[in-house]
Amino acid sequence: MKNISKEILNKNISAAAKLMRYIEEEDIRAIEELKHLYSHKGNSYVIGITGLPGSGKSSLIDVIIDYFRKNNKTVGVIAIDPTSPFTGGSILGDRIRMQKHSNDNDVFIKSLPTKGWKGGISKVTSRMITVMEAMDKDIILVETAGVGQTEVEIKDLVHTTIVVLVGGLGDSIQIVKAGILEIADIFVVNKADKISSQDLESDLNSLLSLDGEGSKSIKDKDWKPPVCITEATNNKGIDNLVKNISLHEGYLKSTGKFDEYFKNKSRNDLKEIISDYLTNLIFKELENNDSYKKLLNDLNNNESDPYTVAEEILQRFLNLKNK
Amino acid sequence: MKNISKEILNKNISAAAKLMRYIEEEDIRAIEELKHLYSHKGNSYVIGITGLPGSGKSSLIDVIIDYFRKNNKTVGVIAIDPTSPFTGGSILGDRIRMQKHSNDNDVFIKSLPTKGWKGGISKVTSRMITVMEAMDKDIILVETAGVGQTEVEIKDLVHTTIVVLVGGLGDSIQIVKAGILEIADIFVVNKADKISSQDLESDLNSLLSLDGEGSKSIKDKDWKPPVCITEATNNKGIDNLVKNISLHEGYLKSTGKFDEYFKNKSRNDLKEIISDYLTNLIFKELENNDSYKKLLNDLNNNESDPYTVAEEILQRFLNLKNK
Numbered sequence: 001m002k003n004i005s006k007e008i009l010n011k012n013i014s015a016a017a018k019l020m021r022y023i024e025e026e027d028i029r030a031i032e033e034l035k036h037l038y039s040h041k042g043n044s045y046v047i048g049i050t051g052l053p054g055s056g057k058s059s060l061i062d063v064i065i066d067y068f069r070k071n072n073k074t075v076g077v078i079a080i081d082p083t084s085p086f087t088g089g090s091i092l093g094d095r096i097r098m099q100k101h102s103n104d105n106d107v108f109i110k111s112l113p114t115k116g117w118k119g120g121i122s123k124v125t126s127r128m129i130t131v132m133e134a135m136d137k138d139i140i141l142v143e144t145a146g147v148g149q150t151e152v153e154i155k156d157l158v159h160t161t162i163v164v165l166v167g168g169l170g171d172s173i174q175i176v177k178a179g180i181l182e183i184a185d186i187f188v189v190n191k192a193d194k195i196s197s198q199d200l201e202s203d204l205n206s207l208l209s210l211d212g213e214g215s216k217s218i219k220d221k222d223w224k225p226p227v228c229i230t231e232a233t234n235n236k237g238i239d240n241l242v243k244n245i246s247l248h249e250g251y252l253k254s255t256g257k258f259d260e261y262f263k264n265k266s267r268n269d270l271k272e273i274i275s276d277y278l279t280n281l282i283f284k285e286l287e288n289n290d291s292y293k294k295l296l297n298d299l300n301n302n303e304s305d306p307y308t309v310a311e312e313i314l315q316r317f318l319n320l321k322n323k
Numbered sequence: 324m325k326n327i328s329k330e331i332l333n334k335n336i337s338a339a340a341k342l343m344r345y346i347e348e349e350d351i352r353a354i355e356e357l358k359h360l361y362s363h364k365g366n367s368y369v370i371g372i373t374g375l376p377g378s379g380k381s382s383l384i385d386v387i388i389d390y391f392r393k394n395n396k397t398v399g400v401i402a403i404d405p406t407s408p409f410t411g412g413s414i415l416g417d418r419i420r421m422q423k424h425s426n427d428n429d430v431f432i433k434s435l436p437t438k439g440w441k442g443g444i445s446k447v448t449s450r451m452i453t454v455m456e457a458m459d460k461d462i463i464l465v466e467t468a469g470v471g472q473t474e475v476e477i478k479d480l481v482h483t484t485i486v487v488l489v490g491g492l493g494d495s496i497q498i499v500k501a502g503i504l505e506i507a508d509i510f511v512v513n514k515a516d517k518i519s520s521q522d523l524e525s526d527l528n529s530l531l532s533l534d535g536e537g538s539k540s541i542k543d544k545d546w547k548p549p550v551c552i553t554e555a556t557n558n559k560g561i562d563n564l565v566k567n568i569s570l571h572e573g574y575l576k577s578t579g580k581f582d583e584y585f586k587n588k589s590r591n592d593l594k595e596i597i598s599d600y601l602t603n604l605i606f607k608e609l610e611n612n613d614s615y616k617k618l619l620n621d622l623n624n625n626e627s628d629p630y631t632v633a634e635e636i637l638q639r640f641l642n643l644k645n646k
Contacts, residue, residue: 031630038628052375263623270622270629270636275602277637282597299593300586305361306593307354313593314600 005036037134051164059232076132122153167197360457374487382555399455445476490520
């Protein structure tokens with residue numbers, strides 16, 4: 001077994017940080033280590049938490065961490081949100097509040113840039129989860145911001161996806177309707193103390209009712225996402241939220257979906273690794289092999305198009321393999 | 324020349340819609356058509372517009388379309404935003420307002436789901452732009468929602484990126500700082516009538532001042548993104564915004580960056596096409612070739628890891644090419 005991975009399995013935090021840096025920098029050394037760590041996955045429960053800026057998502061995560069720590073669970077956080085206090089993006093007060101966790105050795109926080117991941121963020125996130133699983137974290141929280149591609153990619157990497165909304169903001173319900181209804185296993189209506197949550201709550205429930213239009217697109221017909229009302233800053237509603245998380249865990253385990261999750265995750269990891277390798281291989285050849293230079297020049301001079309050039313390159317590349 | 328592409332070059336709207344459907348469905352027939360259309364790119368000016376729900380982005384796009392139409396410019400819109408009225412996600416009033424454009428033959432609106440694009444949305448967006456360029460649209464607007472991966476992918480596909488913010492929302496400035504400062508060519512502070520914009524405006528200007536911390540990450544040192552104040556619903560500030568767009572266009576052209584854009588775009592398209600083809604090739608083999616079945620079973624039964632299996636598969640695949 002490789003050194004770094006052994007250190008990580010011995011709960012060495014700086015070894016974990018080092019491997020995570022390798023992963024971020026696409027350092028080839030990461031692969032060998034991940035290979036050794038992979039078999040140690042499986043004891044962590046992975047929870048995705050998404051919500052637009054202003055939904056109080058960070059405060060919610062803060063109290064969720066408190067809850068699990070009080071119950072002697074170790075926690076890992078992967079923050080993919082430029083506005084998250086964990087990434088230093090948020091207002092000072094938030095950052096200071098979060099620092100109490102960063103002084104707790106049993107809370108490991110890793111923040112990732114939302115941007116710059118050619119081909120999406122799921123690959124790097126999946127690898128970070130593998131590391132935290134090897135660190136034997138009981139709970140892994142993956143924080144993402146808002147609507148769109150990232151949330152949908154992440155949902156396949158977590159057991160339970162929590163979508164945080166606030167009443168009042170007219171867009172919340174539209175986002176749910178149009179964008180992310182089907183990724184939510186649990187809805188949280190937060191800031192119930194500040195903003196009336198009744199309209200949003202009833203909107204959600206009608207969407208989720210089996211006759212509701214939304215139900216067509218619900219991720220999983222057998223599980224109706226509950227709507228949890230919280231006041232994160234007053235630490236209200238958290239017990240109920242956590243209760244619903246374990247209800248969902250129970251549901252996944254009783255239906256065999258929990259095991260499915262691992263099969264899908266490793267299948268996805270496999271595909272990422274393969275396409276990574278192949279594309280790197282051909283692009284390296286592209287840059288180093290003069291026979292491609294003319295093709296690329298034609299492309300630059302607008303004397304050809306990428307589709308024609310791609311055909312040429314692929315033909316040569318695959319023939320190359322025949323030699 | 325293929326039929327559909329010829330029709331598209333003859334401004335046949337339903338032919339364009341048909342090709343766009345092929346592109347969305349990854350129908351192989353799209354490739355041949357795109358190949359023929361590619362050489363007709365280049366006369367459109369492509370503008371990316373991003374902003375969180377609640378920033379009034381859609382109203383802004385509405386009046387921008389009005390402006391260009393009054394100046395007899397043809398317009399294409401690619402909406403990648405579940406809350407956009409163009410995608411039917413927004414409140415009824417918005418949708419109705421937008422419909423006046425959908426009755427205008429010189430405004431072509433294509434909405435794309437934010438989700439379900441394995442490996443990111445840039446590939447499909449880039450191809451949609453190619454189609455609209457072939458339709459000879461003077462202006463192509465690409466609308467995205469919020470922060471994160473999508474915006475950063477899109478910025479490489481457009482000439483000018485506009486980031487829409489509103490004062491008051493405490494998170495706006497954080498998003499800019501932490502997330503998308505460097506993608507903005509122009510900032511818009513919208514809803515200036517409803518929400519005081521002065522704090523945000525001065526925050527932005529200090530960030531953008533060359534001594535400001537933000538300036539380090541500004542996309543392009545020679546261009547300082549202007550901050551435009553608008554009241555989209557009152558049609559105020561639009562002339563100034565459009566003036567700044569053409570200033571940026573002038574800047575790109577005078578510095579040769581405009582030509583660079585095409586080289587980068589076709590180079591990126593090339594890479595997308597190649598990795599697409601290679602990964603599809605190997606995954607088809609994976610599913611149809613029994614010799615891989617055991618490997619995948621070991622993976623499913625947790626008797627191996629994706630990294631080891633990937634090595635095996637790649638070795639066989641590349642040797643296969645040697646036969």
